[in-house]
Every structure is written in C-alpha cells, then in structure tokens.
Amino acid sequence: MSNPIADPADPGQETSGQEGADQRLSGAGAPAQESAYETESLAELERDVELDSTAETEPYDAVVLVSFGGPEAPEEVMPFLRRVTRGRGIPDDRLADVAEHYQAFGGKSPINDQNRALLAALGEEFARREISTPLLWGNRNSEPFLTDTLRGAAGEGMTRFLAVTTSAYSSYSSCRQYREDIAESIAELTEEGTPVRVDKIRQYWNHPGFASTNARLVTEAARQVRDRTGALPHLVYVTHSIPDAMDDTSGPGDGEGNVYSAQHQALSQAITEEARATLGQGLTGELTYCSRSGPPTQPWLEPDVNDRLRELAQEGVTHVVMAPIGFVSDHMEVIFDLDTEAQETAAEVGIEVLRVPTVGIDPQFVSGLADLVLERAAEARDETPQRPVWPAAEPWPSVCRPGCCPNLRVAKPAACGAD
Numbered sequence: 005m006s007n008p009i010a011d012p013a014d015p016g017q018e019t020s021g022q023e024g025a026d027q028r029l030s031g032a033g034a035p036a037q038e039s040a041y042e043t044e045s046l047a048e049l050e051r052d053v054e055l056d057s058t059a060e061t062e063p064y065d066a067v068v069l070v071s072f073g074g075p076e077a078p079e080e081v082m083p084f085l086r087r088v089t090r091g092r093g094i095p096d097d098r099l100a101d102v103a104e105h106y107q108a109f110g111g112k113s114p115i116n117d118q119n120r121a122l123l124a125a126l127g128e129e130f131a132r133r134e135i136s137t138p139l140l141w142g143n144r145n146s147e148p149f150l151t152d153t154l155r156g157a158a159g160e161g162m163t164r165f166l167a168v169t170t171s172a173y174s175s176y177s178s179c180r181q182y183r184e185d186i187a188e189s190i191a192e193l194t195e196e197g198t199p200v201r202v203d204k205i206r207q208y209w210n211h212p213g214f215a216s217t218n219a220r221l222v223t224e225a226a227r228q229v230r231d232r233t234g235a236l237p238h239l240v241y242v243t244h245s246i247p248d249a250m251d252d253t254s255g256p257g258d259g260e261g262n263v264y265s266a267q268h269q270a271l272s273q274a275i276t277e278e279a280r281a282t283l284g285q286g287l288t289g290e291l292t293y294c295s296r297s298g299p300p301t302q303p304w305l306e307p308d309v310n311d312r313l314r315e316l317a318q319e320g321v322t323h324v325v326m327a328p329i330g331f332v333s334d335h336m337e338v339i340f341d342l343d344t345e346a347q348e349t350a351a352e353v354g355i356e357v358l359r360v361p362t363v364g365i366d367p368q369f370v371s372g373l374a375d376l377v378l379e380r381a382a383e384a385r386d387e388t389p390q391r392p393v394w395p396a397a398e399p400w401p402s403v404c405r406p407g408c409c410p411n412l413r414v415a416k417p418a419a420c421g422a423d
C-alpha cells in the first residue's frame with residue numbers, strides 16, 4: 005500500500021479516476037459498495053455544504069489519524085519490531101518473544117484493521133455533522149507511514165493538518181514519541197520542498213468521550229457479573245507499563261512528574277466511584293500494569309496484572325472485571341498480554357475474568373474525537389472553546405509545554421509543542 009489517503013467523508017473529491025478512488029477508499033478501510041457515501045444523493049449533498057461545514061475545522065486542510073502501526077503478514081513482523089526498537093536497548097530474546105506473539109496470530113496485528121474501522125466510524129460521524137474535511141491515516145511504525153500520507157496530501161496542495169493520535173495519556177512513549185515522529189515527517193517533507201504544519205488534539209484521558217465511555221463499559225461489565233453471580237466483582241484496570249524513569253519524568257517539565265501513573269490512577273478511581281454509585285458501595289478496584297519489557301534490572305511500573313491476579317486469588321477473589329483503560333483498541337497487548345496470558349494466569353489460580361472492551365469505535369468515543377477536533381480547530385483560530393473534562397482535572401494543553409515528557413536518551417525535535 006503506497007500512499008493511502010482516506011477521505012470517506014468526501015469521495016467526490018477524487019481526481020484520478022474511479023479506480024484510484026476505489027483504491028483510496030479501500031486503502032483506509034472505508035466501507036465498501038454498500039456505503040452510504042457511495043450514493044449519489046449524499047455525495048451531492050456533501051458537495052453542496054462543503055464550504056460551510058469545512059469552516060468548523062479551519063484552519064486545517066485535513067485531519068490525520070496517527071497510530072502506532074503493526075505488522076499484517078508474517079514477513080512484516082521482524083521489520084516492524086526492528087523499527088519500533090531501533091536505537092533502544094531491547095534484548096534480542098525479548099524481540100524473539102514478541103515476534104512469537106505476533107506469529108501466533110498469523111503475523112497479523114489487529115491494530116490496522118481497528119484503525120480502518122475507526123477511520124470509517126469517524127468519517128461517518130463527520131458526515132453526520134456535515135463536516136467534509138478529508139480524513140487521512142498515517143502510522144509511525146508500519147504502512148501506511150505518516151510521512152507517505154502527508155507527502156501525498158501535500159501533493160494535492162494541503163499544508164495544515166490536525167493529528168488525532170490513538171493514545172490518550174501523557175508520557176514519552178504515549179505522547180512525545182508521537183510528536184517526535186510527526187516532527188521527523190515534517191522535516192522530511194520540508195527537505196523535499198513541501199513543508200507542512202501539524203497540530204494535535206490534546207491528550208484525552210480525561211475527555212468525557214474517552215473517560216465516560218470507559219466508565220460505562222466497566223459498569224456494564226460489572227453489572228453483568230453481579231447479575232449472573234449475585235456478587236460484585238473486583239475491578240482490575242490495566243495499562244501499559246513504562247520504565248519508572250519515564251513515569252518519573254512524565255508531565256510538564258516544571259511539574260512533579262509521575263503524571264502517566266497519576267492520570268491512570270485518577271481515571272481508575274473515578275470509574276470505580278461512578279460504578280459504585282450504580283452498583284453498590286462494596287465495589288472495589290485497583291490499577292495494574294502489563295506488557296513490561298526491557299532488562300529485568302530496570303524498574304518498570306508495577307504491579308504486573310499477572311502477579312496481582314495470583315495475590316487476589318489468595319485473598320479470596322473469584323471474579324474480576326478487567327478493564328484495559330490504557331488502550332484505545334483491542335490490539336496486540338490486549339489480545340495477547342491480557343486475553344491470552346492474563347486469562348491463563350487467572351484460570352490457573354481459579355479466578356474468572358470478564359474483560360471489558362476497549363473504547364474502539366464506540367459511538368460515544370468517536371463523537372468525543374470529533375468534538376476534540378472541533379475544539380482544537382477553534383483554538384487554532386484563537387477562539388476559546390469549551391474544553392470539557394471528566395474526571396475533573398485540568399484539560400491537557402493542546403500545545404505541549406517545553407520539556408514535557410522528555411526523551412531521556414537523546415534530544416530530538418518534537419512537533420505540536422512549545423519546545
């Protein structure tokens with residue numbers, strides 16, 4: 005796939021013939037023939053309102069979904085892993101281990117299909133709101149690469165982009181590393197003579213579209229277990245572990261650090277309280293971590309979800325509702341580290357685990373992303389939009405502060421920030 009540009013909201017914009025249009029749509033996984041976008045009347049309607057609707061997303065020429073990426077075939081696994089870990093001290097046996105996880109699923113990570121579905125859903129939400137702004141997709145570590153997507157769009161005359169990242173929290177891995185890769189794409193295009201500018205929506209861990217959706221999904225799962233067993237389950241929230249040093253320095257350069265773990269703690273507690281209000285004060289919950297890598301000598305955030313499951317069994321817990329609040333879709337960490345490994349651990353120690361869905365393409369989450377796009381666009385126009393939050397905490401700044409979530413290895417340029 006060379007240069008897939010998704011524009012599910014505006015197929016009428018195609019210039020290079022029908023074949024090209026089909027490629028572009030399917031490249032981004034937009035709905036096929038049965039799609040409402042294909043019907044002439046809707047396409048015409050969208051053309052009519054294009055000027056109006058685009059005003060809401062000005063000054064941006066396009067919105068681009070920026071994601072991690074993942075392999076889609078066995079032979080793509082090692083190149084993907086090498087790209088992800090280049091310049092980082094990940095031991096070879098860890099890489100071989102992770103490669104096996106991917107090969108157990110036919111060498112295909114689910115993440116790209118999930119992003120295709122998210123693009124289609126966001127395109128539908130845009131269409132519903134009569135927003136005809138093109139919606140593109142670029143990955144950091146696999147095709148379609150962000151640089152290629154931006155190059156293609158720049159070739160069509162687009163210069164200003166708004167990035168929607170598939171990562172909700174603040175840390176080097178979950179925020180600045182995305183910003184560095186965006187900066188690298190911009191630098192490449194600048195060198196090629198087509199400079200572009202990219203802004204980003206704020207980290208959305210406490211935007212209601214993400215946080216309240218998680219709260220509803222957790223409450224629904226806990227209710228289901230209670231109704232079936234007559235007892236309240238224990239809630240186990242899970243997020244990606246990161247090195248202690250990365251957590252210690254997460255957040256604005258002038259702050260106390262530990263923002264990554266604090267954001268997860270705050271959301272976990274808020275969700276538990278919300279679920280308690282519905283299901284009863286006896287409901288308990290805690291935050292755990294998964295997917296640690298790196299050498300054993302390097303401390304990473306704990307407790308590991310598997311260790312906690314073993315301890316919980318000894319404490320007499322029999323039913324757990326496991327909520328992967330650290331992830332936006334059911335990608336490899338979720339289907340392997342949780343649905344495979346943690347489920348095995350739970351079975352070993354006699355705990356029944358119901359895994360909560362990630363926000364994925366939940367309409368409330370997708371609508372929240374559209375709200376975040378409009379919020380950021382209004383800010384870019386120097387307006388002061390409402391910036392809703394839940395749980396209550398400052399909304400994350402749309403322009404990251406200097407030194408925020410630093411790269412502890414090398415200083416690199418990062419886009420979407422004040423430094």
Ligand SMILES: CC1=C(CCC(=O)O)c2cc3nc(cc4[nH]c(cc5[nH]c(cc1n2)c(C)c5CCC(=O)O)c(CCC(=O)O)c4C)C(CCC(=O)O)=C3C
Pocket residue numbers: 072073074075085088089092094098099102113114115170171172175177178244245246247295296297298330331335336337
């Ligand atoms: C915080 C965080 C998120 C959540 C935020 C976000 O979503 O961005 C995340 C997501 C993801 N991480 C992913 C994959 C990998 N992460 C690795 C390595 C690492 N992740 C880290 C952190 C995070 N990672 C860290 C501190 C490392 C070690 C150092 C380094 O290398 O930076 C490695 C290397 C091998 C290994 O060490 O395990 C792989 C293959 C995939 C794709 C999954 C798929 O294919 O479905 C996704 C969505």
Ligand SMILES: [Fe+2]
Pocket residue numbers: 244
């Ligand atoms: Fe990762």
